[in-house]
Amino acid sequence: MSSLTDTYEKKYPENWVVMQNRIEQCFHKMTLDEKRLLILASPTARMIDASEKDAIEVTADQFANECGIKVSSAYKQLEVASKNLLNRSFSYINERGKRVGVTWVIRAVYEDGYISVCFPDEVLIMLKAFDASNPFTKYKKENVLLLKGEYxxxxxxxxxxxxxxxxxxxxxxxxxxxxxxxxxxxxxxxxxxxxxxxxxxxxxxxxxxxxxxxxxxxxxxxxxxxxxxxxKAKTQKTLEEKRDPHTADMFTIDGLSDAQLARITRNERFKSDYNHLIPPTSHINQDPNLWVDEMVSRIKKEPGFFNKKRPIREYLEN
Structure with a gap:
């Protein structure tokens, strides 16, 4: 893999989906949940430089939160999607002119509240190698995972x-x-x-x-x-419209500053309540500053979600 490709691999943060354009040609064969699973797993594959042996985890809570579905149905949807990918394949012509058949997933494990999948090298290359020889497309996860239409x-x-x-x-x-x-x-x-x-x-x-x-x-x-x-123009109105209408005013009323939100995310009680949102293999878990940045961003985007287990101000008091 070239140094140019290596540069591309490292430059995109975890909230970006980056895929070779060849994947687009396979998307239309997949169900909505299969596409969602691939989109959620792809940043982790890139960030940890995954090999065929590396299990990439997606939790039911993460799947529900990012795709806007109920947690009660998320695990089953994940399980079905991973099983579908185990049975789905594509092919390509290798350097000897022979056609090679490849399954999208080579292994899937179903645990309590999450699944983990292992991708073959051919899929991992499409999720990790980006250069002039491997044209690619990038976008933020938040802009695609809430889409539900068939096409x-x-x-x-x-x-x-x-x-x-x-x-x-x-x-x-x-x-x-x-x-x-x-x-x-x-x-x-x-x-x-x-x-x-x-x-x-x-x-x-x-x-x-x-x-x-x-x-x-x-x-x-x-x-x-x-x-x-x-x-689209990034206006304050657009950001407000994406929030839950019942909770959009929460931070205005509570007057929580960015510094207070950062303190909340460092609270051990908060970590215990929400650490399941970040897959155990994520690099975010290795750096406290990355954890704070990620969770503050999530709180701002979906304040109502972080107000369900307990009033969020309680984390400032402990």
Missing amino acids: SIDLYHIAKKYEGMTTFQMTLEDYKLELGLPKSYNRINNLKARALEPAIDEINEKTDINITYENVKRGRTVTGLKFTVKP
Whole structure:
């Protein structure tokens, strides 16, 4: 692996998802929860420079919290997703011209409250090696994991790949191929109503970008789609709208400063209540400052979640 690739490996923090573009072509075969599991596991694989022997852990609480689902159903969804990936495979041609078949996951262990998976080298390379020979796409976890539409994650990944170009075009055939659309979507009206506009609407509502599109025609026939991708302005209003409406004013009312939030995250009682959110193998657990930064960020994003076990001000009093 080149030094250039090594530089890319180290430059992205844990809240960024970075994947080779080759993964995009496999996404459309996966269920929503399989995509979520891969997205959650990918930063850990990169940060610890995982090998086939390294088990990458995802907790049910983490899965529920980051994907906006109930904890009571998260473990089962994780279990099903990992079993699906164990049975799912892809292939490539090796340097001797032979076709090689590879499963996405080579081992999965189901524990109390979390699962751990081991990826083969071929998958790990797609999650770790980024350079001119291995083009890649990056985005923040928080901007993709709340997407629930059948094709939303796929279109978001494509849009982020071309975001720097502002506009890009795809033929209808390429669009159907990238998203793995069935023949029933050959009719343009059906494709737009089920596999294009709902995904655009959800992406525009929940993520950091806005997508618009227009038809590309040859005569009267639509032959492709031209997309425009623009980043959203980061306004205070946008940040407030993402909070739970019942708890959005909590920190305004309580008047908690960043320094107080940092003190809260250092509290042993707080750590006991919430250390399950960070996988045991994460590098965050090795550096107290990284733990504080990560947890303060999470509290700010989802204050209601951290007010369930006990009023958050109690951690200042102990």
